[in-house]
Amino acid sequence: MGSREIGGSRELFTKSAYFDAATKRDTSLAPKSMPATSVPGQLSSTATTPTERGTEKEKEEKTGAVNDRGREKPETTQQATENSQALKAPDGVGERKKKKKKRLRVNNNSMAEEKTSNIPEREDFQVFEKKLREFNFYHGFLPREDLSSTLHNPGDYLIRVSEVAENEQKLTREVILSLIPVTVESKNEEDKNRPRNVVIKRVSNMLFCETTRTFESINDLIQFYTKNTGACSQGTFQLKTPILQQPWEFMHSDVQVGKVLGEGAFGKVCAGQLKLKDGTNVEVAIKMTKVSAFLSKAKIKEMMNEARFIRNFNHKNVVRLYGVAHDEQPLYILLELVKGGSLLDHLKKAKEKGAAVSVLEKIRHCSGAGKGIEYLHQNHCIHRDIAARNCLLSENVVKITDFGLSRTGPSYKIKGSCKLPVKWLAPETLSTFMFSYATDVYSWGITCYEVFADGVEPFDGVSNAVVKSNVLSSKFLEMPSTTPEAIKKFLNTFIFVDASRRSQMGMAVAEFERMAVMCENGQLEMGGGAKQKLMKVFKKRHEKQSKGD
Known part of the structure; x- marks a missing residue:
């Protein structure tokens, strides 16, 4: 692990390109809906909480996804209320508890004082978890976002776990029965096959998801609902088809x-x-x-x-x-497992050893990264964090990695404050907070700079505020002098431009492939800096030969 100076602040970062991009992104982009301590529309050198709000949160609230404490919401009023610490026990539990309290000579026979909980506390949960693993339809900590691609038909069901952090010291875990209801009291077609989440609760070692029925084990509960119906949000459910573990x-x-x-x-x-x-x-x-x-x-x-x-x-x-x-x-x-490390480290190490990567290899690295990005765009993915640090090398083949910021295309607009690499951002992102396939192409262009600069950071030594001002004024990054003239011209004409004039990734890849062939055949005109270096080499060789004669 190392550190670097970025925008006046010092951040820790990892040398592994696999690792969480949040530890590597070097600046914050503050959209207009910033906290009161931030200036709207300006860059901040201090990282803000990495969260993106807005439509995603509204969607969750609309569908009953999570409440303000981050818990899974109960499906009906017949189910146990998760937020209450004192929970009314199901029918039939009261008498057993009264007898138990009498034997223990407990003065207060109130149901509210009887221990109620979500599925056991952390230490107890490990034992309970082993029992859950015995079911081939147990999916562990599968998040609700994956349910729509896992549950499809009425009667489909699985068991999963959700963990809620009450604070830094306390965790609460809930066992969730996720399912597709068999009947739905709604005229909305989308509601019919929308997954429901039924929380399984425990009172005095009895399990239930409806307050009128209790069970001694998860297996008993599952067996009951395979033969009988239960109530869930806007309908009823019956467990017909267990969904087994997916291939992934x-x-x-x-x-x-x-x-x-x-x-x-x-x-x-x-x-x-x-x-x-x-x-x-x-x-x-x-x-x-x-x-x-x-x-x-x-x-x-x-x-x-x-x-x-x-x-x-x-x-x-x-x-x-x-x-x-x-x-x-x-x-x-x-x-x-890609053993070659990151493209960024490869470039820096080669330069340090005095054996800088050849022009042909650099063109192929840029082309390989472009091919990966083109594939992502064909599959409706905006990467949003294209950079040399997020490219790995496997036997000289570049591979795009780190999809922590990725979103479904063709466009995505950030709704709140989040940490982003300003020096790699397209002008339209800096001005409107909008990402698209075109912004990935611009970031690829910045990555090309890193490649031809042997790993030097773009806009090196320039503050984020100045970078933003320059880019928004169409004062784009200048490629290193050693860059072939044809590559400079292409990037300046088709990449470092407004989005409306920017090349698609496929066209850029085709052009770089053509230039790689030209370079291999000695037909690609090199930049002035490269020419001067070659002339010095030839001059030294000529002088040595003259002395030898």
Whole structure:
């Protein structure tokens, strides 16, 4: 792990390009809906809380996703209310509790004093969790965002766990029965196949999801509702089809964790082995969180968002995702192990050794990154954090990685404050906070600068405020003098321009492929700086030959 000076502030960052981009992004972009302590529309050198609000939050509230404490909302008034510490017991429990209290000579027979809880506390939950793993429809810490792609038909169901951080010291875990109802009291067609989340509660070691029925075990509860119906939000449910683990879901027991590759404030990346579904073992990079209880739910959501974007991707210029192990914590994101390190480190190390990467290799690196981005755009993904630090090298093949900021295209507008790499941002992002395929192309152009500058940071030594002012005034980055003239001209004409005139990624890739062929055949005119260096080399050789004669 190292550190660097960025915009007047010093931040820790990891050398592993797999690791959480939040530890590497170097500045904050403050949209107009900033807290009172920030100046709207201006850049801040102080990082703000990485959260994006607005329509996503409104959507959650509209669909009953989470309440203001971050808990899963109960589906009906017949279910237990999660926020109350004193919970009315189901019918039939009262008499048993009164007898128990009498035997123990308890003075107060009030139901409110009887212990009620979500599924057991952290230490007790580990025992309970082993029982849950016995079910092949247990999906661990699967977030609700994945339910729509997992549950499809009436009667589909699975069990998962949700963890709520009350504060830094206290965690509450809930076991959720996620399902598609069999009947829905709504005229809205979208409501019919919308997943419902029924919270399973516990009172005196009895489990229930309706206050009128209790069960001694999860298995008893499941068996009952496979034969009978229960109430859920706007309808009734019956458990017909258990949804088994998906091809991308693994257990922690399938993973062997090896040495640490990179580490930061929020997590680390380790090398390891993964046992695939067919029994074969592959080398993987294991990305995992190491955060406080308070941040764990947010980090799980962010990491699962990254995994959701790339789990169906299959391209040689995009890092492959094998899957996720989320049956327990910490969550594991299981990625293809790329042993060549980041493109940024490769460029810097080569320069330090006095063996800078050749022009042909640099063109191919830019082209490879472009091919990966083109594939992402074809699959409706805006990466939003294209940079040399987020490109890995595998036998000289560039692979795009780190999808923590990625969103579904063709466009996305940030609704609140979040930490972003200002020097890589397109002018339209700086002015309107809008991301698109075109903004990825602009960031790719900045990455080309990093490549031809041998890893030097763009706008090196210039403050973020000045960078923003210059870019918005169309004073774009100038490529290094050693850059071939044809590449300079292409970037200045088709990349470092307004979005309306900017090239699509496919066109840029085709042009760089053409220039790579020209370079290989000695037909590509090099930049003035490169010419001068070659002339010096030739001059020295000539002088040595003259002395020898």
